[in-house]
Amino acid sequence: MQLARVIETSAAVAGTSSRTAKVAALAATLRVAAPEEVGVVTDYLAGRLPQRTVGVGWRGLQALPEPALESTLSVQEVDEALSNLQAMAGAGSSAARGAAVVELFGRATESEQRWLVGLITGELRQGAGDGVMLKAIAEAAGVPEGVVRRAVMLAGFAGPVAAAALGAASGADAGTGGGGGETAVAALEAIELEVGRPLRPMLAGSAPAVAEVVDGATEVAVDTKVDGIRLQAHLRDGSARLFTRTLEDVTDRMPEVVEVLAALPARQAVLDGEVIALADDGRPEPFQITGARTASTADPGALRVKVPLTTFLFDLLHLDGRDLVDEPASERWSALAALAPDLLVPRIVTDNAETAQEFFAERVAAGHEGVVIKSLDAPYAAGRRGAGWVKVKPRHTLDLVVLAVEWGSGRRRGWLSNIHLGARHAATGELVMLGKTFKGMTDEMLAWQTQRFLELETHREGHVVHVRPEQVVEIAYDGVQRSTRYPGGVALRFARVLRYRDDKPVSEIDTVPRLT
């Protein structure tokens, strides 16, 4: 497939707010991609680089060669060129890398150059969110969406799943007319959990109060919500590999966590949990401390002494040859409790709303973020924030993205201060401004954000610095009010900054909240 076709589809998806039209455009393109390239095409349309990084950043893409006049690049050629670049990232000289960039970009037209820069720097804004992509794969391969969702959970990414589904469908479709669906289902069902390969983590829905979830009739687990970093651990024969919520391998950063987990009495296991820095008295450190520790790749030997991490586990997805994802939560917990009794997240099981409320209050008083209330019979399911896990926190918060920032005045002269906040539109995936805030920032934060946002600057309008929408910020607010000023029709009441988040990609920020 020509790269131009992918770019055309990407523009069509970004250009419509209709979910159905987005799905149709994506499915039509996936259908005509050759089996060996459909995985890469899917990744590109999701704005994801299959190589994840290629050792070339924004700066390395500033001075590009003259664009080609005619479009000739194929998806496969681009993929090969990017794989070569990645291989050079470790070994090759920067001159050789520069030459490879010039060679690839010299063959690209102007719009292809622009699009490739977006792909490589991770800033393509094309509106092909996860849900839309899953639906498109299901439609193109003629299989139920649930089967695709499960395969993506287990494989971690949509690309390989599309390759399996559509590779199988195209093989079987020839002449049989419609037989592709069944073959594709079989191909998708053959995708299994693999110890060592990260799978998508289960996420939580949210509720404003414990009493709305605990109804007095059904027993549920009420877990402490530990405010650290999500961690998925894969144990194999005495070694452990650690992955973040976004499936990044962070094994080398957390030797003390590796040691604790590798010592568990299992040959093979996949564990889900949270790591956090605790103070000497056992109270959680502010999130910034855990965040800085886990983001740092510098000297883990020294960091583990200065800011040791404590591991809390809350789920077990595989144990010694047995997949547990489809088992009820209570079974998974029992197996986890037998395997790692000293690492369990503190929890109670109750059907009583008052008991749950007391536990919630006690956990919050102990410095934790809140609770996650879990159905005892739900399977482990990623991809949809459902009723299986519901989080309750003591205040309203949203994870938003910074769209622009204003130069401060008075005491804040010289600092970038008032940030413009964007949420994602639930239907279109576009970023929508919800308001501004300069509240809640410490001097340290002001200094940090001034530097950070100057790095992300795209252009200026008067005292407003527009930035690439990459920095996620957690905001506390008192309510949502109607607004004619902002395009989403709503604005946040008394928004204030809690912290900047680097552990969450912009694709997962919150959607525009409803009026409260």
Ligand SMILES: Nc1ncnc2c1ncn2[C@@H]1O[C@H](COP(=O)(O)OP(=O)(O)OP(=O)(O)O)[C@@H](O)[C@H]1O
């Ligand atoms: N006991 C627990 N069970 C499940 N998740 C927990 C638990 N303690 C802490 N967490 C964290 O809470 C998150 C669940 O909330 P959610 O799925 O909404 O993720 P999130 O969007 O990162 O939310 P938040 O910003 O509230 O942490 C998990 O990703 C995990 O990192």
